Amino acid sequence: MSAILVIGELNEGVVASHTFELLAAARSLSDAGGGDVHALVPGDSSVGQSLFGGGADAVHVATNQLLQTELTVDAFLPPVLNVIENTGADIVLIAQTAFGRDFGPALAFNLKAAVAMECTGLTLDGGRLQATRACYGGSARAEVKWGSSVQIVTIKPKTLDALATDDSRSGEVTEVSEVGEARVKILGTEKAEATGIRLEDAEVVVSGGRGLGEPEAFGILEELGNLLNGATGASRAACDLGWYPPSQQVGLTGKTVTPNLYIAVAISGASQHMAGMSGSKNIVAINRDEDSNMVQSSRFAVIEDYKKVIPALIEEIKNLG
Amino acid sequence: MNIVVCVKQVPDPETPASQFAVDEAAKRVIPAQGIAPVVNPYDPQATEAALRLRDAAGEGTITVISLGPDSARDAIKHALAMGADEGILLSDPSFEGIDNFQTAAILAETIKKVGIPDLILMGRAAADWDMGVVPIGVAQLLDIPCVTVAKAVEVGDGNITVERVLDDGFETVETTLPAVVSVSNEFGEPRYPQLRQIMLAAKKNVEVWDKESLGLDPASVGSDNRLLALEALYVPKVESNVEVIQGDSPEEKARNLALKLREAKLI
Ligand SMILES: Cc1cc2nc3c(=O)[nH]c(=O)nc-3n(C[C@H](O)[C@H](O)[C@H](O)COP(=O)(O)OP(=O)(O)OC[C@H]3O[C@@H](n4cnc5c(N)ncnc54)[C@H](O)[C@@H]3O)c2cc1C
Numbered sequence: 001m002s003a004i005l006v007i008g009e010l011n012e013g014v015v016a017s018h019t020f021e022l023l024a025a026a027r028s029l030s031d032a033g034g035g036d037v038h039a040l041v042p043g044d045s046s047v048g049q050s051l052f053g054g055g056a057d058a059v060h061v062a063t064n065q066l067l068q069t070e071l072t073v074d075a076f077l078p079p080v081l082n083v084i085e086n087t088g089a090d091i092v093l094i095a096q097t098a099f100g101r102d103f104g105p106a107l108a109f110n111l112k113a114a115v116a117m118e119c120t121g122l123t124l125d126g127g128r129l130q131a132t133r134a135c136y137g138g139s140a141r142a143e144v145k146w147g148s149s150v151q152i153v154t155i156k157p158k159t160l161d162a163l164a165t166d167d168s169r170s171g172e173v174t175e176v177s178e179v180g181e182a183r184v185k186i187l188g189t190e191k192a193e194a195t196g197i198r199l200e201d202a203e204v205v206v207s208g209g210r211g212l213g214e215p216e217a218f219g220i221l222e223e224l225g226n227l228l229n230g231a232t233g234a235s236r237a238a239c240d241l242g243w244y245p246p247s248q249q250v251g252l253t254g255k256t257v258t259p260n261l262y263i264a265v266a267i268s269g270a271s272q273h274m275a276g277m278s279g280s281k282n283i284v285a286i287n288r289d290e291d292s293n294m295v296q297s298s299r300f301a302v303i304e305d306y307k308k309v310i311p312a313l314i315e316e317i318k319n320l321g
Numbered sequence: 322m323n324i325v326v327c328v329k330q331v332p333d334p335e336t337p338a339s340q341f342a343v344d345e346a347a348k349r350v351i352p353a354q355g356i357a358p359v360v361n362p363y364d365p366q367a368t369e370a371a372l373r374l375r376d377a378a379g380e381g382t383i384t385v386i387s388l389g390p391d392s393a394r395d396a397i398k399h400a401l402a403m404g405a406d407e408g409i410l411l412s413d414p415s416f417e418g419i420d421n422f423q424t425a426a427i428l429a430e431t432i433k434k435v436g437i438p439d440l441i442l443m444g445r446a447a448a449d450w451d452m453g454v455v456p457i458g459v460a461q462l463l464d465i466p467c468v469t470v471a472k473a474v475e476v477g478d479g480n481i482t483v484e485r486v487l488d489d490g491f492e493t494v495e496t497t498l499p500a501v502v503s504v505s506n507e508f509g510e511p512r513y514p515q516l517r518q519i520m521l522a523a524k525k526n527v528e529v530w531d532k533e534s535l536g537l538d539p540a541s542v543g544s545d546n547r548l549l550a551l552e553a554l555y556v557p558k559v560e561s562n563v564e565v566i567q568g569d570s571p572e573e574k575a576r577n578l579a580l581k582l583r584e585a586k587l588i
Contacts, residue, residue, distance in 0.1 A: 074466075098487040102469050105454040109461035114422060114548035117452045130552065135450050136350060137334045139341045142450075143553040183466040184496045187482070192490040204588075228588055236506070246507055247489050252451065253506070255488075261587045271338065282587055284578070285563075293338060296561040302578055304571045312575035320583055 002127065004034050005089035007080060008041030008051065009099060010068060015041055015050050018095040020162035022155060023055035025122060026093055027163060030057075032124045038087045040080060040176070042067035048173040053165040058087070058172070064179035070186050071099055073106045078178040080107060084150065091129055096154040104154045113148035118156050129153070137252060138275035156256050158200050159279070192247035197231045199248055204230025205259045205280070207250055208238055209273075211266025211287070212306065215243035220310050221265060227317055233257065233277075235267045251276035265306050269294030286310065322381035322476065323438035324371040326405060327428055327455070328364040330389050330396040333357070334448040341556065348554040350449075360396045363444025367504040368400045369511035370474050371442050378476070382406045384438070386431055388416060388424055394527055402514035402522035409435070413531040418544030418551075421450065425458030427542070430535055437463065440481065441501045445470050453503070460501035468494055472507040 004026045008019035019041065026037040039056040041048055048061040062079040080103075084092065092107065094100040096118050108115035121132035129151040135142050199205065206225040208218055218232065225232040234244035236251055250257055252275040262280035267273060269285075269292055277283070278297065285298040286306045295301040302309050333356050340353040352358070368385070375381045385400040387393045388411040397408035411427060419427075432441065441460075446453035453469065460467030472491065473484040482495045486507050514522070532542060540546070566581065568574035582588045 098470070098485075098492075101453060102457055102467070105452075105457035106461055106467075108422075108454070109425070109458050112548075114420065115454060116549060117454065135554075136332070136341070137448055137451065139336070139338065139556065140343055140350065141553075141555055141557050142551055145550045145552050147548045147550055184468055184494050187493040187495055189487070189492045190490050240506060246486060253445075261582070270335070271341075272334065282585070284582070290565065295565075296563055297559065298563050300566055300578060300581055301563050302566045302574045304574055308571035309575050309578075312572045313579060316576045316579035317582075317588060320579055320588070 002035040002091070003087045003089045004029055004037050004091045004093065005084060005087060006037065006039040006056065007092065007094045007100070007103065008039055009071065009095060009097060010042055010047070015047060016095070017162065018097065018157035019051070020054040021157065021160040022093045022095060023051065024163045025155060025160055027055040029091060029122060029124060033127060034091055034124055038083065038089060040083050042071060042076070045173040045175070049170075052169040052171050053167055055163050055166075056171070058174070060174045060176055062176050062179070064177060066179055066182070070182070072182045072184055072186070073102050074180045074184065075182045076103065076180065077106065077110060078180045079176040081110065082176055082178055084111070090150050092150060092152045094152065094154045096156040100154050104152055108152050111148070111150050113150040113152055114146050115152040115154070116144050117154045119153045120159060122153065134275055136271070138271035158256050158258055192245055196226065197229070199231045199233055199250070199255050199257055202231035202257070203259050204228040204261045204263070205233050205250070205257050205277070206230055206263045206265065207233035207235065207267060207277070208244070208265045209235035209267030210237035210241065211268070212238065212243070215241070217306075218244055220314070224263070224310060224314055227314060228261070230259070230261070235273050264294045264298070265310065267294050268292045269297055322375050322378035322440070324375060324381065324383045325432055325435065325438045325441045326364070326368050326371045326383060326385050326400060327441070327443045327459075328368070328385055328387045328396045328400055329361045329444075329447045330358050330387065330393040331361045331447055331449045333359045334362060343554050343556050345553070345555055348551050358392060360399045361444050361447045363446065363504060363506060364396070365399065365403065365511035366506065366508040367442040367444050368403050368405060370471070370502075370504050370508060371440075372404045372512070374440065374474065374476055381439075384409065384435055386411065386428065388412075388427055390417070397527050398522050399514065401525050402519045403512055404518070408525065408527040410527050410529045411535070412529055413542075415532055415539070415543045418547075419542060420547040420549045421452055421454040421458065422548045423542055423546065425455045425462060427535065427537065428455065429459050429462035430537065431530065432459070432463065434535065437499050439498045440476070441499070443501065443503045445503045445505045456501050456503040465499050465501060466496040467501040468496055469503040470505045471502050472505060474502060
């Protein structure tokens with residue numbers, strides 16, 4: 001009997017939004033014959049309840065206090081291994097967060113199972129999982145299948161929609177008390193200062209690249225972003241130059257964004273950048289180079305020096321009201 | 322302070338889309354004409370971290386290990402030219418097409434043979450498969466702690482402090498040595514080897530170890546033993562539907578763009 005296990009995470013004491021995205025993926029695999037959807041999250045029963053509404057059939061909570069305040073790989077492995085054993089889960093879904101990108105591989109090596117990172121397009125083929133994932137910096141796609149009995153997958157946040165909450169769903173919450181010994185001690189964290197709308201939540205994102213030529217130019221991009229109620233992002237080249245914080249980097253090794261409107265200013269459109277924003281509904285490129293990949297991938301493009309276009313664009317948008 | 326650095330050779334990640342091609346039958350990337358493979362971009366940063374730690378300690382050996390075809394010797398030479406001490410190339414026909422599970426197992430076996438060092442450094446991920454699994458796998462197999470995506474490292478007495486990059490900021494963690502640490506681009510620019518160092522490195526001996534010299538169970542390696550089967554590899558199709566906004570001046574183009582965006586209800 002197969003079953004699906006969603007590994008949940010907390011964000012400031014409540015279940016993280018990406019856990020609900022995983023539940024949506026689990027639900028559709030379940031509907032295709034993948035078995036019941038189990039979810040495990042650090043916390044107490046009340047925290048676990050919300051997972052039913054998101055699509056879980058059964059909920060497990062890892063109650064050790066340490067897991068709620070300082071989630072580390074070594075500490076979380078024993079409760080997860082316990083739940084996998086007790087449920088017979090053969091599909092494990094994990095979010096590709098700073099925690100999940102370590103936890104997925106660690107779990108895999110513990111179970112002698114394979115893990116595929118940052119998958120999209122999960123399907124079942126004869127009861128076995130098949131997944132698509134981008135590789136070669138987004139230039140290629142691979143289709144993979146698992147040779148191990150347990151199939152571990154990570155999914156990048158914001159690449160799937162959560163289901164609408166169904167309050168009629170409920171069930172029993174099982175408590176798991178185990179905890180592993182944390183070998184890595186967290187001494188402190190430093191949150192990136194969040195000004196305005198979060199990049200991942202914004203409906204409009206204005207991003208700047210190396211072609212801006214100077215860090216000060218981000219000021220005018222922020223002005224445009226604010227005017228459109230959006231957030232400001234950057235290419236890795238711009239972040240590596242120290243022009244903008246890495247927490248605002250869009251792409252393979254940065255954030256994935258899927259806004260309604262993505263305005264790419266002086267960004268060439270390298271596959272690794274596209275990997276984080278090609279799901280945007282509408283792309284606008286401001287670039288001097290008509291042949292650049294960003295221009296060719298966009299819906300609208302202005303072939304110009306951004307310095308001449310952006311201030312004028314801000315004026316025009318203000319005039320339109 | 323003895324350090325092992327694992328490096329990999331990959332197709333140049335900056336290969337333009339127009340020259341990136343896949344042999345779908347063989348499920349392999351076709352090497353682009355005139356574009357040489359490169360050291361995985363994060364690996365010189367791992368080497369740089371190793372050099373700074375060794376030099377701060379004032380003693381120790383940096384051993385560079387690479388698993389790959391004969392050409393992967395260049396990736397090792399690059400690290401030697403930067404200042405690493407020794408190189409081992411893990412090369413065997415049966416290593417072609419293996420998955421990251423086997424890669425981690427072979428690296429862990431090699432590291433045991435070399436002798437577990439104080440620290441094992443790697444890049445945060447390889448720019449071909451973009452998985453980031455091997456550092457964690459090697460740590461699991463050696464049963465030592467692992468810290469990933471490092472921005473800065475500092476070694477103390479039997480322990481290491483790492484500043485690492487999170488989704489929304491940074492975190493400082495501490496763990497005991499030996500440990501595996503994977504290094505990210507936020508670490509900063511690695512040193513670039515000078516011509517003289519490149520020439521000296523060219524003369525250095527790189528040992529080559531194969532399946533036999535590693536004493537690996539032949540039934541455990543090879544593309545037939547993949548835990549993650551590669552069913553297909555292809556280049557996704559993209560069509561261009563771009564509408565280039567016209568105008569006689571930048572201001573007019575800006576106005577026409579604003580009007581288009583309003584018309585499409587995007588602003
Ligand atoms: C393993 C790996 C992971 C990576 N991860 C990421 C990632 O997560 N995110 C990411 O962004 N990159 C990533 N990269 C880097 C990526 O390959 C590119 O190098 C990077 O995206 C380039 O940034 P850019 O477009 O800002 O700069 P460039 O490629 O230098 O492009 C600058 C653009 O600006 C235009 N321009 C110049 N001046 C002007 C002007 N005055 N007005 C208008 N346009 C102008 C130019 O025509 C050009 O198109 C990764 C690379 C590797 C190897």
